[in-house]
Amino acid sequence: MIKRELAGLMVALAVLLAAVAGTEAGEPKRGGTLTYTLHPEPTALSTIATTAIPVATIASKIYESLLEYEGPFLTPRPGLAESWSVSPDHTVYTFKLQRGVKWHDGTPFTSGDVKISIEKVVKPYHSRGAAYFGQLERVETPDPLTVVFRLKQPVPYFLKAFQPTESPILPKHVLDKLDLSDAKSVRQSELMQKPIGTGPFRLQEWKRGSHIILERNPTYWKPGRPYLDRIVLRVIPDGAARAIALENGEVDLVPMSSVPPAEIARLAALGHVARSDKGTEGLGPIMWLEINLRKAPLSDVRVRRAISLALDRKKITNVIWFGQGKPATSPIVSGGQYHDKSLKPFEHDPGKANALLDEAGYRRGPAGVRFKLVQNYQPYGESWVRQAEFIKQELGKIGIEVETQSLDFGAWLKRIFTDWDYEFTANSSHNYADPSIGVQRVFHSGNIKRGASYTNSMGYTNKRADELFDQAAVETDGAKRERLFAEIQQILREELPVVPLMELDWIQLWNKRVHGLITNGISIYTGWDSVWVE
Amino acid sequence: MRGLRDCWHRYRRNRLAVVAAVALLAVMSLAVVGPVVYPRDPFEMVGRPFSPPLREYPLGTDVAGRDILAGIIHGARVSLLIAITASICAAVIGVIVGALAGYYGGLIDDALMRATEFFLTIPSFVLAVVLVAIFSPSVYSVTGAIAAVSWPSVARLVRGEFMAQRVRDYVQACFALGMSDRRVIFVHILPNTLSPVIVVTTLMVATAILTESGLSFLGLSDPNVVSWGYMIGVARTVLRVAWWMAAIPGVMIVITVLAINIAGEGLNDALNPRLKE
């Protein structure tokens, strides 16, 4: 009798525990709408047209690539490819594709789609296509479910290339109708505005200036996914209005630091809002002062070191950027595998800076001014302006008179990257999945190209660094590669062609009714098929 | 001289206008004397950000820990300087264009009026935004842009006045005497058109302050100076957390613009006495 009662008690307890566990951990629920807001409004729905952040964010729900990724370091997992193998010399990659995948218009997905997308569209027209597939010799499709990539030389980061924003697979039956030899016809094609992908969501409605609605793909190849019925992008041009919308529950998610920095702390303190700097660390965001090495006295490394010594990176991080990140020690972000951990934090020592400038021969004039500089900054928002004001103050204290120049985006790009007509500018950059993609382009002398944005605008030439970059681009041994990049970072620390300031995180804010958002280092740029709402 | 004294007497009778003039004088002395008495640099980070007024600092600190009172004082100087300079430039251009158009008439009038019409068809604030954005924001481009959108109304006014005056007897007499055009315009007609021009210019200063603050709100201000509009722009992103940062410079704008408008109208009544009700 007692046994039966005990058993009954145990069962009741188990049921209770299960119920509690169920609500605590939360079972994904089918259905519901996720509304997010991001500024500015995307101009296309494919990253072939442009890899701007708003486009990358939304296109990654519609298009997919061969792989998915896990964790902050982007460990590859099956995506449109269910398995893969690599040849011992790392020049042949064979992917086996998933069965039963359909395009949004019902056409079956095959290896032919992969071949034409990578060879004819991503490699020539994606802004990082050359970085990923520069060594691609050809793509073979022995059968409809197998794709083989043959590379001329090993590419150690090759498997990182298959992110939905970096190499989206586009439909062959649509691409065949376009003239793929002409960039214009590809980028202005209807496919860019009315996408057809394999992803968990497809376009339902786009009302410019107001909203974009994505609806669930009922024939998505993952069973039971996606959980959401709809994803809605609400266009709200004003940052304060976006913050209010999140607070009022009118939107559920604001990714990529799309509210004013002061609002982030306030919103995060609200009971119903969650905050995270994860979900984008795989992009490796970093911020520095880019210095035009052609102009005196900035060509003198002592001046650059003095500038670095004068800046209190802790204050920049905590006051200007409201603690959203940490001071940088290298152009390679600390989250990544190749960051040199032995680098010490940059010193803040105005006394040393003054001494250095005196020693270098730039004495103070009658008004206490040694020389004048003009500063620019990336015109992305308020905090950049505050930072410029701060830098002006701090450099003033060591005798450098700074005049701040306010330029809009087009003028700034032209000045910095086409005319090379600047002295120093605050700039942000991404490492992307590997330093060979995001860092090499800034410091390799082969990338001193007039008119190409986010390249080596400083005019930095260091033969040893170039050698190291070239070696690292094809070195498949992880430990050797780490040593190569470590040496590069030592050189960059010595020479300071840029003055690293801060690893500026992208912050995500969302209503706690949203679950399953952060799954890896590039979550914001993934399909969100595992996201669900209460 | 007697005319001036009469003006002053008429002005003095309007009590509201006198109060406004006093307020305006106060703001102007703040602009002139303030930075000497309270020399703190408005860009200097002096303390903890978001400090409320009357705690550590008289008006608190802003998002980067800078003294708001220093911002108000320096902002007074910048906002007033830009507004007054722009208005004077606009007045000078407007007078020249209007005088030439009204005096000579015919083709010159047509050409100048077409130019004026162009400026009047594009909304003035929009044109100002376009000009400042094109020439990159600085005190010079902002001042220039405000002047560029303000001169047409002065020109129209002066043209009307000149056309009216030209047919008057005393001007006909000048012609009969064989006076040069220059003499007629500058020595005889122009002084008679001065009072409406002065009033319009005064009122233009008020509009200029509003335009400049609007431009700063959109991010189009000189990054090396602090103006009231700029302070509201800074505070815009933290309005929910610290509304006083925007309220204080906003109130200053309202007070200054209000004072100028009332004083300007008082000036108008004093210079052009009509039968009052």
Place this chain on the structure above:
Amino acid sequence: MPPTALFVLRRVAQLVPVVLMIAALNFVLLHLAPGDAADVLAGQAGHATPEFVEELRREFGLDRPLHARFFIFVGKVLALDLGRSPIQQTTVAKLILERLPATLLLMLSAILVATVLGVLLGVVAAVRHNKWADRLISVAALVAYATPMFWLGLMLIVLFSVYLDVLPSGGMAKIGSGYTGAAYALDVLQHLVLPAATLALFYVAIYTRLTRSSILEVYRLDFIRTARAKGLPERSVARHALRNALLPVVSLAGVQLGHLLGGSVLVETVFAWPGLGRLLFDALMQRDVNLLLGILFVSSVVVILVNLLVDLLYARLDPRIVYK
């Protein structure tokens, strides 16, 4: 031909060269700016090669010399082809047409509210001349006239949307609500209240003061004394007075349209209202010259047309006006 029709025709004929001149001058002005759409697009793409940028330039015809582009532009304007926005990847006409209704709705509501409220308050102030109601209204008008529009908008959001939570913070309608018909209209109306109020307040002040002084002025005129002497009821007298007093208000309304468009840039920004004002600002920041020219062109045409309408209205109100 009746004089009205001739008048209209002549004005329309004057329209064409003015508009063309506006277009030409806009074109020159905008091309003075450093940087172009290709730079912006390349920058947004993140990692662009010089070939990429040159390619973009060729795509959008930005590599041709200035005078060639000018003639192409003029040709297109005459054919009413406003071109294509490289940055937004659609035709300019489509972008403008998508946003025009929202701006018109906002501006017309603001003008309506401003005129009705302004005239009403002006009449009250004039009738209760020099009493406390008059003083209150006059001072309030003065203060409203001195208030920066964007600041007012922000304060209203904080009050009505955050603390009181009775009105939405921005946008034109609730997304994905699927409202139709009356429910949709109500939703838009709710979203319209704050931005229209913000935009209108400045003009309420103007119309109030204008109506007040205009009425007071008119009441002193001879024909009013005559009407009274003839023994007309006060209400008739008032109607005559109002009709005359409204003339300057009407003519001012037309002029103010241009200013309203400028104000809409600020208000649309603060309230995320999907209209032309904000589109213009974004286009400017992105060096989207085609779009900019298109917007400036359209707004100039609208202003001219409204001025024409106002002139006609003015003439109807005051039969003394003789068409030259």
